[in-house]
Amino acid sequence: MIxxxxxxxxxxIFISKVLGNMIKSIFGSYNxxxxxxxxKLKIKQYIxxxxxxxxxxxxxxxxxxxxxxKKNKILEEYPFLDSDKVFISIYEIESWIIAGISDKLIKMxxxxxxxxxxxxxxxxxxxxxxxxxxTNEFIANILEEYDILKAIERNxxxxxxxxxxxxxxxx
Amino acid sequence: xxxRKISVENFKSYKKFEIDFDNLNYIIGxxxxxxxxxxxxxxxxxxxxxxGIEDAILxxxxxxxxxxxxxxxxxxxxxxxKLEFEEKENRMRKYLPVEKEMHLPKTLDYTLKIKPNEKxxxxxxxxxxxxxxxxxxxxxxxxxxxxxxxxxxxNKDSNGKIVNNMGKRKISDDYDMxxxxxxxxxxxxxxxxISSFFSTFEILYLRHSKIKIYNFDVNLLKSPSSIxxxxxxxxxxxxxxxxxxxxxxxxxxxxxxxxxxxxILPFVDDINIENNVNKSVFFKLKETYNNKEFPSYMLSxxxxxxxxxxxxxxxxDDSEIIILEEPERNVHPKLLGKLVSLLEDVSxxxxxxxxxHNPYIIKEANLNDIILVSRNDKGISNxxxxxxxxxxxxxxxxxxxxEDLFVDGILK
Numbered sequence: 061m062i063x064x065x066x067x068x069x070x071x072x073i074f075i076s077k078v079l080g081n082m083i084k085s086i087f088g089s090y091n092x093x094x095x096x097x098x099x100k101l102k103i104k105q106y107i108x109x110x111x112x113x114x115x116x117x118x119x120x121x122x123x124x125x126x127x128x129x130k131k132n133k134i135l136e137e138y139p140f141l142d143s144d145k146v147f148i149s150i151y152e153i154e155s156w157i158i159a160g161i162s163d164k165l166i167k168m169x170x171x172x173x174x175x176x177x178x179x180x181x182x183x184x185x186x187x188x189x190x191x192x193x194x195t196n197e198f199i200a201n202i203l204e205e206y207d208i209l210k211a212i213e214r215n216x217x218x219x220x221x222x223x224x225x226x227x228x229x230x231x
Numbered sequence: 232x233x234x235r236k237i238s239v240e241n242f243k244s245y246k247k248f249e250i251d252f253d254n255l256n257y258i259i260g261x262x263x264x265x266x267x268x269x270x271x272x273x274x275x276x277x278x279x280x281x282x283g284i285e286d287a288i289l290x291x292x293x294x295x296x297x298x299x300x301x302x303x304x305x306x307x308x309x310x311x312x313k314l315e316f317e318e319k320e321n322r323m324r325k326y327l328p329v330e331k332e333m334h335l336p337k338t339l340d341y342t343l344k345i346k347p348n349e350k351x352x353x354x355x356x357x358x359x360x361x362x363x364x365x366x367x368x369x370x371x372x373x374x375x376x377x378x379x380x381x382x383x384x385x386n387k388d389s390n391g392k393i394v395n396n397m398g399k400r401k402i403s404d405d406y407d408m409x410x411x412x413x414x415x416x417x418x419x420x421x422x423x424x425i426s427s428f429f430s431t432f433e434i435l436y437l438r439h440s441k442i443k444i445y446n447f448d449v450n451l452l453k454s455p456s457s458i459x460x461x462x463x464x465x466x467x468x469x470x471x472x473x474x475x476x477x478x479x480x481x482x483x484x485x486x487x488x489x490x491x492x493x494x495i496l497p498f499v500d501d502i503n504i505e506n507n508v509n510k511s512v513f514f515k516l517k518e519t520y521n522n523k524e525f526p527s528y529m530l531s532x533x534x535x536x537x538x539x540x541x542x543x544x545x546x547x548d549d550s551e552i553i554i555l556e557e558p559e560r561n562v563h564p565k566l567l568g569k570l571v572s573l574l575e576d577v578s579x580x581x582x583x584x585x586x587x588h589n590p591y592i593i594k595e596a597n598l599n600d601i602i603l604v605s606r607n608d609k610g611i612s613n614x615x616x617x618x619x620x621x622x623x624x625x626x627x628x629x630x631x632x633x634e635d636l637f638v639d640g641i642l643k
Contacts, residue, residue, distance in 0.1 A: 109629040
C-alpha cells in the first residue's frame with residue numbers, strides 16, 4: 061500500500077489516471093490524500109502513522125510554482141517528510157498534464173508544438189486550451205490518450221517521478 | 232426482533248459477504264458504493280416475511296435486477312439471516328396458564344437459495360432451511376422460568392419436500408409444543424419457511440416484527456396531505472401530517488413530541504394541525520421568537536426533516552427495526568450530534584440502521600457501530616467493519632479521526 065499526498069483534485073485525477081495502474085502493480089493498492097486544505101498537524105499524523113506501518117509507503121508531491129528551492133521549502137515546512145519521498149512538479153501539475161498530450165490532439169487542436177513543458181503555468185495551460193473547451197474537458201481529453209513516453213521527454217520533473225516508480229517496479 | 236447476521240451471495244452489486252449487526256448500525260460509503268443495495272437486502276427480508284418470495288423478488292425489479300450482473304447464471308443467489316428474539320417480546324407471559332410450559336423462539340437461522348434460469352428471466356427456489364433455537368419456559372406465578380432448550384431444523388428442497396429433525400418424536404398440541412406443532416404443519420402450505428414461522432409465532436408475539444424503511448422527501452414532508460391517509464408513516468414521509476394529527480389527539484404524545492423536538496430545535500414552542508376547506512391538512516409550528524405559527528410549507532427543510540426522524544424513531548410503535556436513509560439531509564452540522572444521541576437512545580429498544588456519507592455523523596458515531604460499504608474496480612460491493620481493520624486502527628491511534636479517514640478516502 062502506498063499513500064500519495066497531492067495538493068488538489070487535478071493532481072489526484074492525473075495520478076490515478078496516468079500512473080494508477082503502474083502504482084497498483086508495484087504497491088498492490090494506493091490511496092491519494094489531498095493536503096492543500098489540511099492543517100500541518102493532520103499531515104504529520106498521517107505521515108507518522110504510515111511510517112509506523114509495515115508494508116506501507118508514501119510519496120509527497122508538490123508544485124514548484126516558480127520556486128526553485130521548493131523541495132527544501134517543503135522539507136522545512138514539513139520536517140517529518142523524507143527527502144527521497146518528495147517530488148516536485150515543474151512548473152505545476154498542468155505542466156505534467158500538457159507534457160503527455162498526444163500528437164493527434166496537438167494536430168486536432170492546432171497547438172504549437174513544444175519540447176519542454178517546465179515553464180507551463182496554469183495560465184499558459186489555459187491559453188493553450190482551445191476556447192471551445194472547458195478546462196476539465198481539455199484535461200480529460202489529454203488524459204484519455206496520455207503519451208507517457210512523450211511526457212518524460214518533455215518534463216524532467218515528471219521523468220524523475222516516473223523513473224523512481226520504474227525502478228521500484230523493476231526491483 | 233433483531234437482525235444479528237446477514238450473508239448474501241450474488242445479491243445485486245454484492246458478490247459475497249457476511250456481517251454481524253449491533254443495535255445501532257451506521258452504513259457508510261461513497262456514492263454508488265452499494266448502500267442502497269444493502270438497504271435492498273433488508274427490504275428483501277421484510278418483503279419475504281410480509282408478502283412472500285414471489286412478490287419480494289418482483290419488488291426488487293425481478294430476478295434480472297436482483298441477481299449480481301457479473302455472476303454466471305450457474306451460481307446461486309444465496310440469502311442467509313440470523314434473527315434474535317427477546318423474551319420480553321412474547322405475550323404468552325400473560326396468557327400461559329400457571330405451571331404450564333412453553334417453547335419460545337430465541338434465535339432463527341434462515342437460508343434461501345435461488346437459482347436463476349440460465350435462459351430467460353425466470354428462477355427456481357433451490358432450497359430453504361430454517362433452524363430455530365427454542366427456550367422452554369415454565370410459568371410460575373407471573374414469572375417465566377427457563378427450564379430447557381430445543382432446536383428445530385427444517386429443510387425444504389426444490390420440489391417443496393420438507394424434512395425436519397423431529398424424527399419419530401410425537402408432536403403434541405400441548406401448551407409446550409403448540410407453536411412448534413402448528414409451525415411444522417403450517418410450513419407445508421406457506422410460501423417460505425420464514426413467512427410460515429412469522430405467521431405462526433406472531434400469534435405468540437406482539438406484532439413488533441416490522442422492518443420499516445424511511446427515505447424522506449422533504450417536499451412531501453412539507454406538503455398538505457389528504458385528511459384520509461394510512462396511520463403508518465410512509466417510506467417517503469408523505470403522510471407525516473396525518474401521523475402528527477393522530478399524535479396530537481393524545482395529550483401525553485403531544486407533550487412527548489414537543490419535548491423531543493425541543494431537544495434538537497429549542498426554538499419550537501408548539502406544534503398544531505390545521506384543516507383546509509379542500510379536505511387537506513397541514514401542520515404548523517409555533518416559534519418562541521415571536522409566538523407566531525408557521526405552516527409546514529414555510530418551515531426550513533432541516534426542521535421538517537428532524538420532525539420526521541423523531542416521529543419515525545419514537546412514534547411508530549409497530550416497527551422493531553428501523554432503517555433511515557440519510558436522516559441528516561438538510562440538517563446543520565451542529566445539530567448532528569444531537570441527532571446521533573436520539574439514534575443511540577432509541578437503539579436501546581429497537582434496532583436501527585442508518586445510511587449516511589456525512590462526516591459529521593461519522594464523527595459522532597461509535598466506531599463499533601460503523602459498517603463500511605465500498606466498491607472495487609470491477610463494480611463489486613463489499614461490506615466490512617472498520618474496527619476490524621488493523622490499518623484503520625493504527626491511524627485512529629495516531630489521533631486521526633474516523634471522519635478524516637472517510638473524507639480522505641482511506642476508509643474504502
